[in-house]
Amino acid sequence: MPTAIAVTSTDLVLPAPDRHTPGAAVLHPPEQLDLEGALTETGALLERHGHLVALVPPWLPRSTVQRLHTVRAILETDRIALLGIDLPPLGTALLARQLRQLSVCDFSPGIIASAARLLSHYIYAGALLGSVAKLDRVRVPVGLGAHARSWSPSAQFAVLAHPTPHLAKLGSSGGSPGKSRGGSHGKPQGGPHGGPAVMPPGPGFATHLTFARGQLASDWVAAELAPAWQVQGVMENPLPAGSPGWWGTQKLVEFAAGIPDLSVLYQLVASVRREECRWCGLELIGDRCGFCAAPLTAPPAAPPPASTARSRP
Incomplete structure (x- = not known):
C-alpha cells in the first residue's frame, strides 16, 4: 500500500485528479474523536500503509496539534511524519493532493515526506x-489608506501570500463587486498607495488553479487572474473552514x-539528490528528514572556550 497522506479535516481533501x-486520511481533532479513538484510527493507518505523512500547518488549533504529537508519542513509532508547512488552507489542501499523487510512485516514505517542503x-x-483590516498572517505592508478603504462596501484587494507576498488594490466602477461592467470592472486600476495596481506575480510554469468562494461575490479569480496566469485549468472547491480565520475576513475568494x-x-522530486538520514536511516531530499526532523548534517562542534588564565613559562 502507498504511504498514507493525512490532513486534519475533510475540507482539506481536494478531489483526486485521476x-x-x-484519497487522503483524515485525523479527526479532539472535539470529534477521543484519545482512544485517535490511537485506534492512527494505528489502523500504520498497519495498512506502513508509514503516515500528516500536514500540520501552524494555523491549526493548539489542541489539534497537541493531539497529533500525543498520539505519536503514545504509539512510540518513528513511522509518523508531522510536517509543519506554512501555507494558507487551500494551498495546504493542494499540497496534500500533490503528495497523494506522488504516494503511488516508487518513492520511499522518507522521500515523500521531505518532498513536501x-x-x-x-x-x-x-x-x-x-x-485587509485583519490581514495579519501575510507579511505584506498594509498602509493606512488600504485600511481605510477596507471599510468601503466595494473594496477588493488581491493578495498573494505564497511564495512571494504581494498586495494590490483593485479598482471599482460601481455595481456588484467583481461583476463586469463595460469590460473594465475587476481589472487592477489602483494600487494600495494610489499607484497603478499590478496583477499578483504568477508562476512561470504550467499550473492548475483551484479557488473557493467565501462571502465575496466576485468572478475576478476565474475571469481575470486565471487568464493572466495562463493556467491549464480552473476548478472550484468549497471553502475550507479555516480560511476566513486565516485571511481575517469572511469576504474572500x-x-x-x-x-x-x-x-x-x-521529475521534480527525482532530480534532487537523495541522502540518508543519519538519525533514522530513511531516505530524504533537502536538508532535513521529514520523519525525525534531524538535519542532514550534524551542527558544527562548538570551539573550546578560550582560557582566561595566562600560561606561565
Whole structure:
C-alpha cells in the first residue's frame, strides 16, 4: 500500500485528479474523536500503509496539534511524519493532493515526506479580499489608506501570500463587486498607495488553479487572474473552514495554483539528490528528514572556550 497522506479535516481533501490518486486520511481533532479513538484510527493507518505523512500547518488549533504529537508519542513509532508547512488552507489542501499523487510512485516514505517542503515552493496561494483590516498572517505592508478603504462596501484587494507576498488594490466602477461592467470592472486600476495596481506575480510554469468562494461575490479569480496566469485549468472547491480565520475576513475568494501533472512532479522530486538520514536511516531530499526532523548534517562542534588564565613559562 502507498504511504498514507493525512490532513486534519475533510475540507482539506481536494478531489483526486485521476483514478490512480488515492484519497487522503483524515485525523479527526479532539472535539470529534477521543484519545482512544485517535490511537485506534492512527494505528489502523500504520498497519495498512506502513508509514503516515500528516500536514500540520501552524494555523491549526493548539489542541489539534497537541493531539497529533500525543498520539505519536503514545504509539512510540518513528513511522509518523508531522510536517509543519506554512501555507494558507487551500494551498495546504493542494499540497496534500500533490503528495497523494506522488504516494503511488516508487518513492520511499522518507522521500515523500521531505518532498513536501520542495513542492510547497511551487504553490502560489492567495485570495481576493473585501478587507485587509485583519490581514495579519501575510507579511505584506498594509498602509493606512488600504485600511481605510477596507471599510468601503466595494473594496477588493488581491493578495498573494505564497511564495512571494504581494498586495494590490483593485479598482471599482460601481455595481456588484467583481461583476463586469463595460469590460473594465475587476481589472487592477489602483494600487494600495494610489499607484497603478499590478496583477499578483504568477508562476512561470504550467499550473492548475483551484479557488473557493467565501462571502465575496466576485468572478475576478476565474475571469481575470486565471487568464493572466495562463493556467491549464480552473476548478472550484468549497471553502475550507479555516480560511476566513486565516485571511481575517469572511469576504474572500481564496485561490491556489500548483503543478497538476504527476510526471512533472515526479521529475521534480527525482532530480534532487537523495541522502540518508543519519538519525533514522530513511531516505530524504533537502536538508532535513521529514520523519525525525534531524538535519542532514550534524551542527558544527562548538570551539573550546578560550582560557582566561595566562600560561606561565
